[in-house]
Amino acid sequence: MRPVERAQLAMMLEVTAYPKPGNVDRCHDYPETRLEHFLASTIFARAALEEAESGKGRIGEIIGHAVRDTSCHAGGNTHFGAFILLVPLLYGRDIPGAISAVSRTDTSDAVAFYKAFALTSVKMNATDELDVNDPGAIAAIRDRDMTLLDIMQHSAANDMVAREWVTGFRLVRRGADLLQELGPGRQSIVDAFMTLLATEPDTFIIKKHGSEIARETMLRARDVLDGKLSIKQLDEDCIQRDINPGSIADIIIASIFIALGEGWSWDS
Amino acid sequence: MRPVERAQLAMMLEVTAYPKPGNVDRCHDYPETRLEHFLASTIFARAALEEAESGKGRIGEIIGHAVRDTSCHAGGNTHFGAFILLVPLLYGRDIPGAISAVSRTDTSDAVAFYKAFALTSVKMNATDELDVNDPGAIAAIRDRDMTLLDIMQHSAANDMVAREWVTGFRLVRRGADLLQELGPGRQSIVDAFMTLLATEPDTFIIKKHGSEIARETMLRARDVLDGKLSIKQLDEDCIQRDINPGSIADIIIASIFIALGEGWSWDS
Numbered sequence: 001m002r003p004v005e006r007a008q009l010a011m012m013l014e015v016t017a018y019p020k021p022g023n024v025d026r027c028h029d030y031p032e033t034r035l036e037h038f039l040a041s042t043i044f045a046r047a048a049l050e051e052a053e054s055g056k057g058r059i060g061e062i063i064g065h066a067v068r069d070t071s072c073h074a075g076g077n078t079h080f081g082a083f084i085l086l087v088p089l090l091y092g093r094d095i096p097g098a099i100s101a102v103s104r105t106d107t108s109d110a111v112a113f114y115k116a117f118a119l120t121s122v123k124m125n126a127t128d129e130l131d132v133n134d135p136g137a138i139a140a141i142r143d144r145d146m147t148l149l150d151i152m153q154h155s156a157a158n159d160m161v162a163r164e165w166v167t168g169f170r171l172v173r174r175g176a177d178l179l180q181e182l183g184p185g186r187q188s189i190v191d192a193f194m195t196l197l198a199t200e201p202d203t204f205i206i207k208k209h210g211s212e213i214a215r216e217t218m219l220r221a222r223d224v225l226d227g228k229l230s231i232k233q234l235d236e237d238c239i240q241r242d243i244n245p246g247s248i249a250d251i252i253i254a255s256i257f258i259a260l261g262e263g264w265s266w267d268s
Numbered sequence: 269m270r271p272v273e274r275a276q277l278a279m280m281l282e283v284t285a286y287p288k289p290g291n292v293d294r295c296h297d298y299p300e301t302r303l304e305h306f307l308a309s310t311i312f313a314r315a316a317l318e319e320a321e322s323g324k325g326r327i328g329e330i331i332g333h334a335v336r337d338t339s340c341h342a343g344g345n346t347h348f349g350a351f352i353l354l355v356p357l358l359y360g361r362d363i364p365g366a367i368s369a370v371s372r373t374d375t376s377d378a379v380a381f382y383k384a385f386a387l388t389s390v391k392m393n394a395t396d397e398l399d400v401n402d403p404g405a406i407a408a409i410r411d412r413d414m415t416l417l418d419i420m421q422h423s424a425a426n427d428m429v430a431r432e433w434v435t436g437f438r439l440v441r442r443g444a445d446l447l448q449e450l451g452p453g454r455q456s457i458v459d460a461f462m463t464l465l466a467t468e469p470d471t472f473i474i475k476k477h478g479s480e481i482a483r484e485t486m487l488r489a490r491d492v493l494d495g496k497l498s499i500k501q502l503d504e505d506c507i508q509r510d511i512n513p514g515s516i517a518d519i520i521i522a523s524i525f526i527a528l529g530e531g532w533s534w535d536s
Contacts, residue, residue: 005311009311012304012311013304036280036281040535267305
């Protein structure tokens with residue numbers, strides 16, 4: 001299997017795995033964003049993921065291409081966070097390679113990334129002075145000579161996907177290890193997702209609902225793991241309250257990509 | 269959208285549409301063949317579909333490549349019939365182009381096709397003297413100087429996918445027209461599928477269960493359209509009896525491909 005196919009397979013396997021409390025999955029759509037939008041993005045991302053696989057070009061631009069090419073449907077931003085992880089992982093082939101690749105980003109990557117960011121409706125950090133809607137932000141990046149890794153460092157406190165660039169893809173690694181421990185097949189994806197959900201506050205939830213709700217979701221996921229709450233109940237509650245752990249989903253996609261490359265089997 | 273993406277999108281949209289009585293869909297797997305297998309094939313078919321999109325090379329070989337590249341999972345043959353339709357449609361760009369492309373097939377296409385066929389577990393025609401498991405079959409094709417179109421002509425009576433090559437993609441056209449009439453969105457895929465199911469005996473059902481069961485399924489689909497039977501009930505009955513209208517699913521994939529190219533919108 002080519003690395004680009006592994007990345008697409010990871011995107012497909014993550015979104016179809018079910019139930020994943022609060023997120024789009026095989027059993028659940030959001031009114032504006034449906035399973036088909038995620039799967040369409042998996043198809044439309046091919047060219048940009050191939051670009052990343054080639055290990056040539058600039059990472060910031062390639063993320064921009066992935067965002068642009070998957071914005072052609074009405075489902076909004078489906079995989080922005082996933083591309084922030086998959087592009088360097090494809091580019092560098094594995095986690096050590098990705099760490100090296102992100103360390104080589106420069107100001108041009110940061111500028112290209114900010115331009116891609118402006119195409120999405122994501123708020124990376126609501127209190128960020130480098131606001132993506134501020135035309136002055138790109139000038140500020142140039143003035144301060146910030147690399148894309150600097151931008152991620154800047155956002156790491158409030159965004160767990162950005163934090164992966166800074167921590168050497170720690171949670172991606174942990175998710176891949178969980179998949180290997182849990183064994184082959186799609187149920188392991190749900191179980192790895194639940195384990196991360198029970199141990200890490202999802203920063204996408206924090207941005208939307210505040211850290212109290214993120215903490216509460218974490219504790220309730222722990223209750224599911226402890227058999228005190230059914231996963232279906234947590235799913236229904238999250239859906240009703242629009243609590244969707246989108247950043248942990250992004251990390252799980254990258255974890256599946258890594259695990260597949262290390263021999264984990266989805267197909268059993 | 270590139271034609272190759274349209275073909276992949278058609279494969280994805282067909283399999284996720286639900287409920288589709290008796291077939292794998294968003295709500296239903298078979299024990300050996302699951303939603304993920306169909307979606308993985310959608311990803312793995314990319315290279316062969318790009319080859320078809322290029323309009324170069326031999327159609328029989330390209331179908332062979334699609335079958336080979338999508339046989340890397342445990343879900344068995346998922347899209348053999350769909351490739352028989354999608355490859356000439358991509359190659360020729362539209363139905364008139366596909367008619368012209370299939371008319372230009374030769375013996376080398378027929379041989380390559382038979383080799384691909386041997387990779388699958390499909391029985392194209394149980395009573396066929398050109399049995400795919402018979403090593404003499406390829407020699408016979410060469411002796412008789414049969415083209416791939418001749419092979420399809422030979423199989424047309426018993427296989428509605430092969431018949432499309434001979435009838436100028438009549439049902440593919442009808443399915444695309446139905447989609448346009450029914451309007452945008454995924455529900456139209458289910459409705460177009462049900463309309464074909466109510467009017468055409470599915471030859472995949474005939475091969476597996478005989479023509480009486482295919483006829484009965486057709487009449488029951490008619491009952492669903494007439495509001496006398498719920499689609500869920502028909503779905504449950506078909507699943508229980510292992511009645512899966514796989515050939516109509518293949519035709520609907522090609523119909524979605526054509527309809528998307530003519531402006532039909534999946535995304536609403």
